[in-house]
Structure formats: C-alpha cells, structure tokens
Amino acid sequence: xxxxxxxxxxxxxxxxxxxxxxxxxxxxxxxxxxxxxxxxxxxxxxxxxxxxxxxxxxxxxxxxxxxxxxxxxxxxxxxxxxxxxxxxxxxxxxxxxxxxxxxxxxxxxxxxxxxxxxxxxxxxxxxxxxxxxxxxxxxxxxxxxxxxxxxxxxxxxxxxxxxxxxxxxxxxxxxxxxxxxxxxxxxxxxxxxxxxxxxxxxxxxxxxxxxxxxxxxxxxxxxxxxxxxxxxxxxxxxxxxxxxxxxxxxxxxxxxxxxxxxxxxxxxxxxxxxxxxxxxxxxxxxxxxxxxxxxxxxx
Numbered sequence: 001x002x003x004x005x006x007x008x009x010x011x012x013x014x015x016x017x018x019x020x021x022x023x024x025x026x027x028x029x030x031x032x033x034x035x036x037x038x039x040x041x042x043x044x045x046x047x048x049x050x051x052x053x054x055x056x057x058x059x060x061x062x063x064x065x066x067x068x069x070x071x072x073x074x075x076x077x078x079x080x081x082x083x084x085x086x087x088x089x090x091x092x093x094x095x096x097x098x099x100x101x102x103x104x105x106x107x108x109x110x111x112x113x114x115x116x117x118x119x120x121x122x123x124x125x126x127x128x129x130x131x132x133x134x135x136x137x138x139x140x141x142x143x144x145x146x147x148x149x150x151x152x153x154x155x156x157x158x159x160x161x162x163x164x165x166x167x168x169x170x171x172x173x174x175x176x177x178x179x180x181x182x183x184x185x186x187x188x189x190x191x192x193x194x195x196x197x198x199x200x201x202x203x204x205x206x207x208x209x210x211x212x213x214x215x216x217x218x219x220x221x222x223x224x225x226x227x228x229x230x231x232x233x234x235x236x237x238x239x240x241x242x243x244x245x246x247x248x249x250x251x252x253x254x255x256x257x258x259x260x261x262x263x264x265x266x267x268x269x270x271x272x273x274x275x276x277x278x279x280x281x282x283x284x285x286x287x288x289x290x291x292x293x294x295x296x297x298x299x
Contacts, residue, residue, distance in 0.1 A: 066275065080107055082114075112227065129147070138172070145177055171221050171270060179249050182201070194295055
C-alpha cells in the first residue's frame, strides 16, 4: 500500500506506519496508477480529533470504531479535512499515525486551524500543506485555508490556477478545512452560526471573487468539501448544488448526526453516502436535504 505526500503507508509486515514526505517544489503528489475501469470509492472525514476540549489518544473514538467498516469497503483512500489533532504536538501526531496504521486505505491530510498551531512541526513531518494529485481520471486538490485565513492567495492561488489549467478531469475534488464559501455578501452567511467556531474565519474571503469563478469555468463537476462542522452546536452535514458546483461540509465532534462521507465514482457520476457514526440513517434521508434552504429556516 503506497502513501505519497501527506499519506501514511500501511506496512505489509505487522502494522508499521511509514511516512514519505514529498520534496517536490510544485506541490504535486503522484498516486500509483491502477489499470482498471474508472470506478472507485474514497472516504472523507472532518474534525477527526472529535469533541472540543477532549484530547483523545488518536482520532475520535466513535470514528475509530468504524475503521473495520472502512476496511471492509476496500476504499481507494481517505481524506481527513482538518482539525486532525487538538494540539499540534509530536505526541498527538504519533497517536494519530498509530490509529491510521489500522486502516487499509491511505489517508491524505488537509490542515485545519488546530493542526496549524505548530505549522513548522506539521511541515517537517508531512510536507507541503497544499498539493494536488490525479486518480483514475479525476483531479484532487488539497488547499490550505489557514495560510491567509479563508483566502486562497499568492503562491497558493498560482498553484490552484496551474493545477486546474493542466487538468482534463471529469471530476474535480477540492478539499479545505473551513467553509470558505461562507461570506457576508452571500446567502451562505446564514451558515456562520452552524459552523464549529467562527474564530479564525474571514467572512470577506476571496472565494466568490477569485476561486469560485475558476471552478465554475471548468468542464467538470466540481466538489468543494470542508470539514469544520460536526460538534454539538453545529450542523453535521451540508450540501448545495448549482451549475457544476457542489458545496459540501461534513464532520464529527459529538453532534447527534456526526458522520463521515463515502464517495462512489462510477459511469453514472458521483454518489455520496453519509455514514453516521452511530450507524443510524440520516433523519432527512439524504445529504441533498441538508441544503441552504434547510439551514435558512428554523428546524
């Protein structure tokens, strides 16, 4: 099992976890090519350290309890969408790595504000905080929304433009920790009371002026996926779709419907399954029901 960039490798002998840090200056991560049809699955988990104020040994225990399900699903890989550790210390990261050694799927890291409490430590262990890779004809872009809070600017913007411009992907998946589409001048601002914490947010970010137009101009379906939800006072999941853009948030941390996502990509498109950590069905039945209209009304 290969693991590039920010990923961990599950050793074939015992449960040895090995890190390979890319020294590439262009923030590209190359995933092994697999000669098979364009059908695959991956999972996405947000706020995996869990309940605020609780420093678990490793990941959120109810999420770890689902590792056997994830392994049996034979998913290609996973993405942790930020706030992986409650404090960025060597011990915290060692504990996470020990847990991930029990997963059969490699995992990519997206940085959250908690993870960036010690940026130098993270970079020394895992390399660039923004990068891209391609997998079975699709493009995956990991962004760092903590460099310039909620903005994608400077070298990172140039990287994003280059990654999108060089791709002929059918689907583009963009990962970031914070819900950077929540801005004061858009209807999505109603969600600012539904995120885990407004601390560190910039509700005047450049998502709608600079990032979203790049994504909307693509001849591809684009999925922007964030992980800063899921605690008891926040929404557990969000989905909104217009034109070719899909805005998605999912996370954990004690909410009744805390969850992770499984993406199934096949000939008919992309299907998203919401996996509640308590293994119960979603109250509203499907992710599409947790849209802007739902969170804009009392419920």
